[in-house]
Amino acid sequence: MTDRTHLGDVPPDWLAASTSLAQATRELVEAVALSDADATVLDEARSEVAALTERLRATARPHALRPGPADLAALRAADAGSIVVRPTNPGAVPLEISVRADTAEATWTAGPVHEGPPGSLHGGTSASLLDSVLGTLVQVRGTPAVTGTLTVRYRRRVPLGVPLTVSAALGERDGRRLPVTGRIEAGGEVCVEAEALFVAVER
């Protein structure tokens, strides 16, 4: 299993089990961040988590699974479709990104783990969400590319606990330069705007 590096390479039942474990782990992270249990309970929990870590580490891959060329090619061939990014990586925000023509969109609800200013989303997480959705659109509609520049304008605080819409639109390619714009909206209001320049690379 460890030589498989792409989401499309693994059997569906294994992917479902890993996705479910990753989600349970995100819930554990939130429970740890918010826990007000006694120090004894925290010590016991640490031992149990350490034992589980040891068990899973025994079969670790060199990298977390990501969408592969075949996953992207299937979406590239269609005018519209969706792709799930980072479902098995509990350290990342999992997103189902819908791509239609030269636009992309994903919905996600932020929790307390991603809090920055009181009651609202950390600015780095907003930038990361935008980079993921803009970057995925570029990979699907353009070519392998990396973020050269990402400019983010924070118009208003992004609320926690409500569905956020993260969207992107691809501009006109100029040589290796691929411009993309994006935004994060909550309740129909634009909270964050982004302008990015991706640069095409070999791989």
Ligand SMILES: CCCCCCCC(=O)SCCNC(=O)CCNC(=O)[C@H](O)C(C)(C)COP(=O)(O)OP(=O)(O)OC[C@H]1O[C@@H](n2cnc3c(N)ncnc32)[C@H](O)[C@@H]1OP(=O)(O)O
């Ligand atoms: C979940 C899935 C999400 C996937 C998407 C996630 C995207 C990411 O987060 S990528 C990670 C963050 N980005 C990086 O690590 C990139 C690091 N930087 C690099 O690798 C290089 O600097 C790189 C590739 C951008 C440019 O280097 P290089 O290949 O030598 O290109 P170079 O010859 O300098 O420039 C090529 C063209 O792009 C332009 N360009 C290069 N960098 C930039 C930049 N930062 N801003 C604007 N333009 C740039 C140049 O002006 C040049 O234009 P032209 O061809 O018209 O003269």
